[in-house]
Amino acid sequence: MIWILDITMMLFLVIGAIxxxxxxxxxSAVVILSGYSLIMAIVWVEMxxxxxxxxEASVGAGITTVLxxxxxxRTEGRSxx
Amino acid sequence: MTGIIDIVHAEYxxxxxxxxxxxxxxxxxxxxxLIKKIIxxxxxxxxxxxxxxxxxxxxxxxxxxIWEGHEDVIYTNPVPHCLxxxxxxxxxxxxxxxxxxxxRIYREYGSIEExxxxxxxxxxxxxxxxxxxQKGGEE
Numbered sequence: 001m002i003w004i005l006d007i008t009m010m011l012f013l014v015i016g017a018i019x020x021x022x023x024x025x026x027x028s029a030v031v032i033l034s035g036y037s038l039i040m041a042i043v044w045v046e047m048x049x050x051x052x053x054x055x056e057a058s059v060g061a062g063i064t065t066v067l068x069x070x071x072x073x074r075t076e077g078r079s080x081x
Numbered sequence: 082m083t084g085i086i087d088i089v090h091a092e093y094x095x096x097x098x099x100x101x102x103x104x105x106x107x108x109x110x111x112x113x114x115l116i117k118k119i120i121x122x123x124x125x126x127x128x129x130x131x132x133x134x135x136x137x138x139x140x141x142x143x144x145x146x147i148w149e150g151h152e153d154v155i156y157t158n159p160v161p162h163c164l165x166x167x168x169x170x171x172x173x174x175x176x177x178x179x180x181x182x183x184x185r186i187y188r189e190y191g192s193i194e195e196x197x198x199x200x201x202x203x204x205x206x207x208x209x210x211x212x213x214x215q216k217g218g219e220e
Contacts, residue, residue: 010093030120040131048142052162056169
């Protein structure tokens, strides 16, 4: 475990999580959530759990984003809070 | 004082996991938008996954893949990895069901804001709000 890489990635995780729940444009929030999932996958691969990292990168950052964007295409893209 | 600094330094991923979990929990409770609630649930789930994966990690360990000719290698614990592999699939399924419900709610009420939906429900069902008023629940 390279701790300086680890702690940088985790700071990015917290920043990404706060940005994803505060931003008002929902498409931007979903894209930030996708980046958050990708950083989380990097953290897990760096913690030697390669299978979980692969699955999170494909499922968490891939399919979940597609589902969110498909939902946004059918509803509103703007949030009040 | 050095004890506290040692704990924070040695177990920082647990602090990050707690912070991420609280951020997701706040979004699930306080945000009015339904998509924002689902984003909060996703952050909450990945925070718990991060807790399990950091629990499995061993200092000096390698990925749990058999390496021929190196029998003295220390592997990280693969059991939490299997649990989390299943939990990731469950998480994407629950997200898909929640988003399908949001599309249905939008077709019914024309909004994905929680307060607008509740107001529309109240105007659609006057007997329900009458019942609530008698019970002293709302208003």
